[in-house]
Amino acid sequence: MSDWFDVGDAGDFADGEVAPAMAGGQPVAVFRIGEELFALKDLCTHGNARLSDGYVEDGCVECPLHQGLFDIRSGAARCAPVTEAVRSFPVRVVAGRVEVGMA
Numbered sequence: 001m002s003d004w005f006d007v008g009d010a011g012d013f014a015d016g017e018v019a020p021a022m023a024g025g026q027p028v029a030v031f032r033i034g035e036e037l038f039a040l041k042d043l044c045t046h047g048n049a050r051l052s053d054g055y056v057e058d059g060c061v062e063c064p065l066h067q068g069l070f071d072i073r074s075g076a077a078r079c080a081p082v083t084e085a086v087r088s089f090p091v092r093v094v095a096g097r098v099e100v101g102m103a
């Protein structure tokens, strides 16, 4: 079971971009790829960097500090120096509002 937290209007999230948000008191990075929305914990697993400050390309986000790559859909580590996945959270849209689920 997840608790769902409103992070904004679906129209606020642009395709191919990332935006910071707070969900249940936790910082999350919210991504849109086409019609789909995804949320990752907004902290790199390699160091103290926010993925919401990262660069989005080909379904991955590049950490702004050492350029490690994470898969936006799963949070999986895709490129050194990151080796550990970042936590991903479920996202849903209810009446045009984006909600992130926290277990």
Ligand code: FES
Pocket (backbone or CB within 6 Å): 044, 045, 046, 047, 048, 049, 063, 064, 065, 066, 067, 068, 081, 082
């Ligand atoms: Fe993200 Fe090093 S802090 S790759």
